[in-house]
Amino acid sequence: MNRGAAITVASCGKTFADGTRALSPLDLDVRAGETLVLLGPSGCGKTTLLRLIAGLEAPDAGGHIRFDGADVTALPIEKRNVGMVFQSYALFPNMSVIDNVAYGLRVRGMAQAARRAQAAGVLEMMRIGALAQRRIDQLSGGQRQRVALARALAVEPRVILLDEPLTALDAALREHLRGEIDALLKRLAITAIYVTHDQAEALALGDRIVVMRNGAIAQVGTPRDVYFRPADDFVADFVGVTNRLTGTLKNGRFETAAGVVPLPQDLVPPAAPSGPGAVRLLFRPEAARLASPADTPLVFEVVQVEFQGARQKVTLKDPAGARILVEAPADGLLVPGAAVGLILDPARISLA
Amino acid sequence: MHSADRLARLFLLPLFLFVAAFFLLPMVRLVGVAGSGPNGLAEYLAILTNPRHLATLLATLALSAAVTAATLAIGTVVALFLARNRFVGRPLLVSLLTLPLAFPGVVVGFMVILLAGRQGLLSSLSMGLGMGRWVFAYSMAGLFAGYVYFSLPRVLVTLMAAVEKLDPALEEAARSLGASRAQVMRDVTLPGIAPALMASGAIAFATAMGAFGTAFTLATRIDVLAMTIYTEFTLNANFATAAALSIALGLITWMVLALTRNFAGSGVAAAG
Numbered sequence: 001m002n003r004g005a006a007i008t009v010a011s012c013g014k015t016f017a018d019g020t021r022a023l024s025p026l027d028l029d030v031r032a033g034e035t036l037v038l039l040g041p042s043g044c045g046k047t048t049l050l051r052l053i054a055g056l057e058a059p060d061a062g063g064h065i066r067f068d069g070a071d072v073t074a075l076p077i078e079k080r081n082v083g084m085v086f087q088s089y090a091l092f093p094n095m096s097v098i099d100n101v102a103y104g105l106r107v108r109g110m111a112q113a114a115r116r117a118q119a120a121g122v123l124e125m126m127r128i129g130a131l132a133q134r135r136i137d138q139l140s141g142g143q144r145q146r147v148a149l150a151r152a153l154a155v156e157p158r159v160i161l162l163d164e165p166l167t168a169l170d171a172a173l174r175e176h177l178r179g180e181i182d183a184l185l186k187r188l189a190i191t192a193i194y195v196t197h198d199q200a201e202a203l204a205l206g207d208r209i210v211v212m213r214n215g216a217i218a219q220v221g222t223p224r225d226v227y228f229r230p231a232d233d234f235v236a237d238f239v240g241v242t243n244r245l246t247g248t249l250k251n252g253r254f255e256t257a258a259g260v261v262p263l264p265q266d267l268v269p270p271a272a273p274s275g276p277g278a279v280r281l282l283f284r285p286e287a288a289r290l291a292s293p294a295d296t297p298l299v300f301e302v303v304q305v306e307f308q309g310a311r312q313k314v315t316l317k318d319p320a321g322a323r324i325l326v327e328a329p330a331d332g333l334l335v336p337g338a339a340v341g342l343i344l345d346p347a348r349i350s351l352a
Numbered sequence: 353m354h355s356a357d358r359l360a361r362l363f364l365l366p367l368f369l370f371v372a373a374f375f376l377l378p379m380v381r382l383v384g385v386a387g388s389g390p391n392g393l394a395e396y397l398a399i400l401t402n403p404r405h406l407a408t409l410l411a412t413l414a415l416s417a418a419v420t421a422a423t424l425a426i427g428t429v430v431a432l433f434l435a436r437n438r439f440v441g442r443p444l445l446v447s448l449l450t451l452p453l454a455f456p457g458v459v460v461g462f463m464v465i466l467l468a469g470r471q472g473l474l475s476s477l478s479m480g481l482g483m484g485r486w487v488f489a490y491s492m493a494g495l496f497a498g499y500v501y502f503s504l505p506r507v508l509v510t511l512m513a514a515v516e517k518l519d520p521a522l523e524e525a526a527r528s529l530g531a532s533r534a535q536v537m538r539d540v541t542l543p544g545i546a547p548a549l550m551a552s553g554a555i556a557f558a559t560a561m562g563a564f565g566t567a568f569t570l571a572t573r574i575d576v577l578a579m580t581i582y583t584e585f586t587l588n589a590n591f592a593t594a595a596a597l598s599i600a601l602g603l604i605t606w607m608v609l610a611l612t613r614n615f616a617g618s619g620v621a622a623a624g
């Protein structure tokens with residue numbers, strides 16, 4: 001298949017006719033061939049941004065969309081050569097599976113035999129060749145999802161846009177299809193923009209993740225960046241469980257009630273600290289390791305232990321009473337009230 | 353379980369009585385009357401063997417088909433426009449368009465006369481423009497205008513509901529695959545509202561076949577089946593012919609609708 005396009009979104013805002021400000025003017029670069037995930041809570045403007053890129057909506061005056069450097073802002077969707085997968089799948093109920101998949105080739109004027117052959121090839125690639133002659137209402141949810149993807153890919157688009165393609169499916173199927181989509185997008189090396197409100201989906205699929213909030217971009221980064229170095233509290237909380245310790249910065253170390261944490265050189269202190277002299281240190285439950293109090297300058301008291309087989313979830317509190325949650329291998333036996341040391345992975349902490 | 357069955361059967365009784373009283377008995381009576389004339393059972397074929405009746409039948413069929421086509425065409429355009437555009441005064445326009453729903457056919461006939469009669473709007477307009485006197489109220493064209501006016505609100509209500517129910521993502525998906533506006537219309541929109549087109553087209557057609565009020569007001573010089581039946585019945589007291597023509601009218605309308613439904617059904621399945 002052809003190489004994906006690089007996409008540039010330049011100061012694109014969107015105000016709807018009824019006055020709703022869905023997007024504040026924002027900039028975004030999507031690299032050729034990458035999978036970019038738009039992640040954020042419902043109503044934050046993910047779909048609107050996707051529709052601007054698709055050409056289904058026009059940005060407010062001043063906004064521009066470029067594909068491989070060429071300005072496509074004025075081009076309607078039918079001229080942009082983008083594949084789209086809708087949350088409702090939007091399969092044509094009056095056509096069979098193969099005619100759905102061949103539709104994009106049909107409107108391009110390809111002869112029936114040729115377009116059916118090409119569509120059959122795409123169905124084969126999605127491993128649903130046996131469904132070719134089915135009617136849409138004879139398909140399960142997972143099969144519809146595959147057909148929708150096949151239909152979007154059949155015209156070899158430069159970009160594929162997916163709006164919560166798995167949300168309508170049950171959890172087990174969702175995880176399975178997520179793996180399939182991930183493998184497919186990597187293999188095709190097509191530029192993909194994937195909208196979801198599910199952080200697990202975003203972390204698993206994205207080469208990069210754009211976390212959105214109230215029509216603006218909160219953070220752009222790799223899944224690891226976003227997860228371990230969230231830009232702010234909103235991102236930290238939206239992308240998973242977060243521990244917070246309050247303290248001060250002194251000589252490249254973070255000092256808190258429970259002790260001190262040495263900081264790596266590359267960790268940037270927050271631009272605007274949350275209080276005078278006070279800084280917060282953020283880390284995930286699995287970014288900490290339990291140790292003997294003698295081996296680390298950071299010591300907590302055990303509050304509660306939840307045994308989960310291979311792992312255990314341990315709730316700790318510091319002398320000031322602040323609680324944190326740590327996930328650890330279930331080897332050492334911990335009892336509430338005992339003192340326990342904590343070692344934080346320097347690569348997986350951030351300051352706010 | 354058994355008592356529930358018995359109860360259900362008990363409820364069927366009123367339905368049976370209703371069907372018998374208002375549908376079966378008059379129908380049987382009609383069949384009886386039609387066969388009791390001087391020509392006996394041959395009267396049933398009068399609509400096909402009597403050249404005058406046959407011509408009337410064909411004219412009525414042609415008129416009804418034209419009315420159906422025109423109503424569906426206008427209805428589709430208006431329904432699509434109204435469903436996709438929001439503007440000031442839209443609710444008022446929608447209710448104005450459905451106002452004639454309650455008008456009897458006779459009133460519709462009067463309105464056609466007011467529009468295209470000898471003293472009508474078009475007449476004075478064309479006279480004023482020096483283009484002669486336009487009068488078509490009392491011709492097939494007048495009847496055509498009246499029937500379209502009569503059926504349009506009914507068709508429009510059905511089509512608007514169907515268009516509103518269409519998933520907009522379907523059209524967006526077609527466009528994302530490169531379809532032009534015309535291709536989207538042909539491949540997605542029209543197939544999507546096909547059931548509503550069939551249903552409202554059937555109603556428009558059947559209404560035009562049997563409509564009487566408008567014809568009675570206008571049709572002093574044109575023969576349509578409903579007028580012929582009326583004339584045979586009241587003026588000529590020719591009950592057998594009137595009854596046979598009625599049955600033929602009913603059967604032919606029913607047959608045309610069944611054929612169309614069949615044809616459209618296989619057409620939809622073969623599309624794409």
Ligand SMILES: Nc1ncnc2c1ncn2[C@@H]1O[C@H](COP(=O)(O)OP(=O)(O)O)[C@@H](O)[C@H]1O
Nearest residue numbers: 016018020022041042043044045046047048049
């Ligand atoms: N056509 C529209 N007209 C008016 N407001 C809209 C329209 N589409 C979306 N919105 C509003 O814009 C905001 C962002 O919507 P959307 O992009 O769909 O969010 P998300 O996909 O992240 O859930 C929401 O407040 C939504 O109500």
Ligand SMILES: [Mg+2]
Nearest residue numbers: 043046047048
């Ligand atoms: Mg959305």
